[in-house]
Amino acid sequence: MDRLKGKVAIITGATSGMGRDTAYVFAEEGAKVVITGRDEARAKEVVDTIKKNGGEAMYVIADIADRSQLDKIVDETLAAYGTVDILYNNAGMLSLTDSMNIGMEEWDKAMQVNVTSALVLAQRVAPIMKAKGKGAIINTGSVAGTSATWGPVGYCTSKHAVNGLTKALAREMGPEIRVNAILPGAIVTAMLDSVGGEAAMDGMKQRSPLKRVGQGREIGTVALFLATDDSSFMTGQLLRVDGGVDA
Numbered sequence: 001m002d003r004l005k006g007k008v009a010i011i012t013g014a015t016s017g018m019g020r021d022t023a024y025v026f027a028e029e030g031a032k033v034v035i036t037g038r039d040e041a042r043a044k045e046v047v048d049t050i051k052k053n054g055g056e057a058m059y060v061i062a063d064i065a066d067r068s069q070l071d072k073i074v075d076e077t078l079a080a081y082g083t084v085d086i087l088y089n090n091a092g093m094l095s096l097t098d099s100m101n102i103g104m105e106e107w108d109k110a111m112q113v114n115v116t117s118a119l120v121l122a123q124r125v126a127p128i129m130k131a132k133g134k135g136a137i138i139n140t141g142s143v144a145g146t147s148a149t150w151g152p153v154g155y156c157t158s159k160h161a162v163n164g165l166t167k168a169l170a171r172e173m174g175p176e177i178r179v180n181a182i183l184p185g186a187i188v189t190a191m192l193d194s195v196g197g198e199a200a201m202d203g204m205k206q207r208s209p210l211k212r213v214g215q216g217r218e219i220g221t222v223a224l225f226l227a228t229d230d231s232s233f234m235t236g237q238l239l240r241v242d243g244g245v246d247a
Contacts, residue, residue, distance in 0.1 A: 003228045005030030008081045010073060010125070012064055012117065013091025015042035018140070018187055021216030022088060022223045027055030029224060031086070034077045035059040064091050064117040065109055074124040083132065084125045086227045089118035090140045095154030102154055110154035115161045122169055122179075129177045136227045137173070139166050139181040143242050146183065159183075163238055170236030178235040180226045185242025186213040208243035 009026050013019040015037030023033045027050040035046050035057060043059035050057040060076045062069040077084055093113035095106055118139050129135025144152065145159030162181060170179040186205070205211055222241050225231050 002030045007031045007085040008083050009086035009088065010034045010077055010084060011088040011090055012036045015039050015046055018216045018219040019090040020046050022220035025217065025220035025224050027057060032081050033057040036062055036073050038063050065113050067112065067120065070117060070120045084128050086136050087121055087125045088138045088223055089121060092140055096152045097154065099153040107154050110158045114158035115165060119165060126173055126177060133176050135177040137169065137177060137179040138223055138226050141181040141183040141238060143183050143185045143240060143245060166238065167236045174235060180234055180237045182219060182222055183238055183240045184219055185245050187219060188213055188215055207245045210243040212243065214243060
């Protein structure tokens with residue numbers, strides 16, 4: 001306990017799924033957690049749960065698909081807590097249209113949500129972390145960022161880009177800031193539900209030695225590892241958390 005005591009952590013896409021469960025893990029470890037998302041009712045529910053369990057949290061309603069709203073996240077965090085120690089760029093968008101049919105609006109939105117928002121928020125928090133002499137940035141990639149399959153060209157390409165962004169930021173933001181990425185496989189989330197839930201992931205389950213899909217908290221504990229000094233000699237790394245698919 002208390003591995004993040006006194007730290008301020010921004011988690012995008014924290015009103016459900018992996019982001020929500022990571023927020024709970026961080027709060028349990030003493031962090032002041034900033035919940036971001038588009039749904040105020042869900043954001044309030046997460047914050048209320050954290051406070052009920054003795055933690056500290058606030059929420060900022062922002063749509064990261066709208067670049068103009070990204071500054072709001074950092075500005076309101078600084079107004080409330082005065083600093084930022086951890087940024088977890090977790091929010092994501094699933095794009096399933098194939099390469100011959102995807103329109104530029106869908107393509108651009110996938111890049112904005114999955115890649116550009118992570119860059120812009122990193123740009124905002126980096127000077128704060130640099131001045132403190134320490135900080136951690138975590139990005140959510142995907143196993144789709146290590147290979148390709150038919151159909152989700154926007155999602156696949158954007159998640160490959162997250163890998164490159166993670167490595168580039170790690171190179172440029174050291175030594176004070178460590179930047180790593182988590183590459184989830186099939187995890188129980190609203191995004192998974194949108195494509196048919198666990199049944200749709202049966203192929204991945206069968207390719208996994210564990211024969212199951214993951215839980216959001218199993219991502220949260222890896223994020224905790226990357227946010228603490230337990231991973232103090234790690235940066236620029238892409239950690240697959242996928243149940244050993246294709247191991």
